[in-house]
Amino acid sequence: MEVKNLTKNFAGLAAVSNVSLHVKEGEILAIVGPNGAGKSVLFGLISGLLRPTSGVIHLQGEEITGLKPHRIAQKGIARTFQTTALFDQLRVVDNLAIGYRLRTQGGFWNTLLHTRLWKEDKDRTTAKVMEALSFIGLAGKAFHFVSTLSQAEQKRLSIGVALISQPKMILLDEPTGGLILEDTDEITGLIRKIHKVAGITVCLIEHKMRMVMDLADRMVVLNFGSVIAEGTPEEISNNPEVIEAYLGGESIA
Amino acid sequence: MATVQFLRQRWFYVLLLILALVLPWSITNRYHFQIVIMGCLFSIATLSMNLILGYTGQASLAHAGFFGIGAYGVALLTKGGLSFWLALPLSALLAAAIGFLIGLPTLRSRGSYFAISTMCFGVIISIVAGNWIDFTGGYNGIVGIPLPNPLSIPLIGDLGFQTQAGQYYLVLAFLFLTLLIMHRLVNSLLGLSFMAIRNNEVLAGSVGINTFAGKILSFVVANFFAGLAGGIYASLMGTISPSTASLELTFNWLIFLLLGGAATLAGPIIGAFVIPVIMEYLQFLAEYRLIIFGALLIVVIIYFPRGLMGGFTTLQQRVRGLYTQRRG
Secondary structure, eight states, rough: OOOEEEEEEEEEEEEEEEEEEETTOOOOEEEETTTTTSSHHHHHHHHTTSSSEEEEEETTTOOOTTOHHHHHHTTTTTEOSSSSOOOOHHHHHHHHHHGGGGGOOOHHHHHHHHHHHHHHHHHHHHHHHHHHHHHHHHHHTSSSBBGGSSSHHHHHHHHHHHHHHHHEEEEESSSTTTOOOOHHHHHHHHHHHHHSSSOEEHHHHHHHHHHHOOOOSEEEETTTTTEEEEEEEHHTTTTTHHHHHHHHOOOOO | OOOHHHEEEEHHHHHHOOOOOOOHHHOOHHHHHHHHHHHHHHHHHHHHHIIIIOOOOOOOOOOOOOHHHHHHHHHHHHTOOOOHHHHHHHHHHHHHHHHHHHHHHTTSHHHHHHHHHHHHHHHHHHHHHHHHHHOOOOOGGGGOOOOOOOEEEEETEEEEESSSSHHHHHHHHHHHHHHHHHHHSSSSHHHHHOOOOHHHHHHHHHHOOHHHHHHHHOOOOOOHHHHHHHHHHHHHHHHGGGGGGGGGHHHHHHHHHHOOOOSSHHHHHHHHHHHHHHHHHTTGGGGHHHHHHHHHHHHHHOOOOOHHHHHHHHHHHHHHHHHHHHOO
């Protein structure tokens, strides 16, 4: 995925200004930066929730700038939200089935007449949901309501909902935000699995530096809406500008 | 637990069906029979309201407007000489088509704004019905709407609708049709995507659901069945007036739906049968009944957001939770 000169102004204030970045297929890219640096806005622009003021976004050579969120999801970019977003009135299996909905076709008439296509979709969805349940380690809670899950389980489920549609790339907005250390390790393991086993490109926003350094192939640092550094974790941790902006002069590792 | 399992058994539904079929033999009072027929008819209206409001989470207050469109459609078409059996689907399709056109602008608004804009549309329909005198007969309404033409069924012979029993079977058949279609819609991926829109529209969009198309579909189907119910109503009553499309009717169904249980299939039917009976018993309170229902509505929305049916399921889950806790 390629982002070129992306800018988003809110009432004249640039939340993201002239950002260009490139996510290589099959890598884990971490986007870091202090609060208010524009990381989440950047995700909003990529996933179609916000329309950029200027700039273009390409996915595998195809322009996707300004498409509606559901069109972007259909193109193969899935995302999670900073405050864990789930369908909390529904069960775990329902959440996953909704996540797989874009890979099924069963519209109104097929549903009404229970056509063969509808049955195939239904069976395929059930199989995919079972697969996803064991992938995210929630098989034992399949029929529980979301509201009864722990914070860590909800985080895993939200990743599962994004993952089940077999996207090309997944955007994770603070996947371990608000979790204790053990749970963080669990999520890190899951992200590695998404990357290695499922072969999906991962782009994540994260605050926990040690975790990011460990996990990411490359890092992009944002500050005041602009990219101030880009490189491998070692390069970033030795970049004086980053240390200055992000950590206020302290060393990272 | 035994009762819960009993409710889940298939033969429980078969029993319910048999009871519904033999009902005409057990009712002798014409007035009571009329209440049952209206209960079935309003069940169709409430079930369809449930699709857009209960499952998709969009509070449409234009429901009686679409009921009215179906009613005026059947009235005018059958008085013009068309068979009821053609006029009914045409009128329901008209309600669905107008629903589509109204949905295009109104479904872009959310929450209370959608409720207000659809409410305005409902009021407009009733004003048009009252003032387009050449076409709708104004506030005098339309009288002398013919009953449905008799159906000739092989082996059984002609099935007429002059008797209350005949009318009852007619509305019962349409109630089952509505129930079957609603059952198939909500117990499917499509139904799940409606519930996803209700629960979290932003997330639904992010996981690839075209939320606007989903809302339009739900609205159009709901209005089709509102129009269908209205069409049957016109033919069975024989007279209609602008009050057939009144806001009061919408709010009645809203009470049936919320007290019976939104986003359940049994709730709207229970509401449509039980609430009118309660209303009947509270007749001596006159308009003060509305205060009781208003207060009841607030209590239900706060403590049983899914109405009687939802309250029952929650209770059942709690009991089961206690049961398993004690065992574990």
